[in-house]
Amino acid sequence: MVCIFVFCYGHILIVIRRQARVMAGHSGGSGSSIAQNHSHQIQSNVIKTMVLVSAFYVITWMPNNVYYLLLNIDAELTLLDVQHQVTTFIAFFYICANPFIYATKFDPVRGILAGMIPCKKS
Numbered sequence: 001m002v003c004i005f006v007f008c009y010g011h012i013l014i015v016i017r018r019q020a021r022v023m024a025g026h027s028g029g030s031g032s033s034i035a036q037n038h039s040h041q042i043q044s045n046v047i048k049t050m051v052l053v054s055a056f057y058v059i060t061w062m063p064n065n066v067y068y069l070l071l072n073i074d075a076e077l078t079l080l081d082v083q084h085q086v087t088t089f090i091a092f093f094y095i096c097a098n099p100f101i102y103a104t105k106f107d108p109v110r111g112i113l114a115g116m117i118p119c120k121k122s
Contacts, residue, residue, distance in 0.1 A: 001057060001061075002054050002057065005050060005053060005054045005057070006050065009047075009050035013047070016039065016042055016043055016046065020036070020039035020042075045105065049101070052101060053098070053101060056094060056097070056098075056101065057094055060091055060094035061091050063086075063090055063091070064087040064088060064090065064091040067087045071084075
């Protein structure tokens with residue numbers, strides 16, 4: 001899965017760089033440096049998101065994968081153990097939290113989510 005994340009985000013970066021070159025060719029003078037800075041900011045944001053999503057995936061799914069490895073090695077472990085339930089819960093937490101990672105990266109959504117916090121002053 002991590003390889004798929006890296007491949008897909010790599011493809012996104014290639015597309016962003018290609019679009020940045022096209023936009024730089026259309027704008028001239030000082031507009032070029034502004035567009036270039038914006039492009040670098042977008043690329044940085046994509047890389048940060050890739051690292052965050054990939055690291056979060058590894059951290060949340062690793063316990064479950066290790067448990068299944070130990071289950072195959074040790075005959076005394078079962079799928080009914082509390083440890084299995086905990087590792088499965090942690091793995092499913094990734095599935096539930098993943099949309100919020102992307103939502104908080106999008107500025108309008110971030111503003112709406114911040115407004116939903118009752119103790120935060122506007």
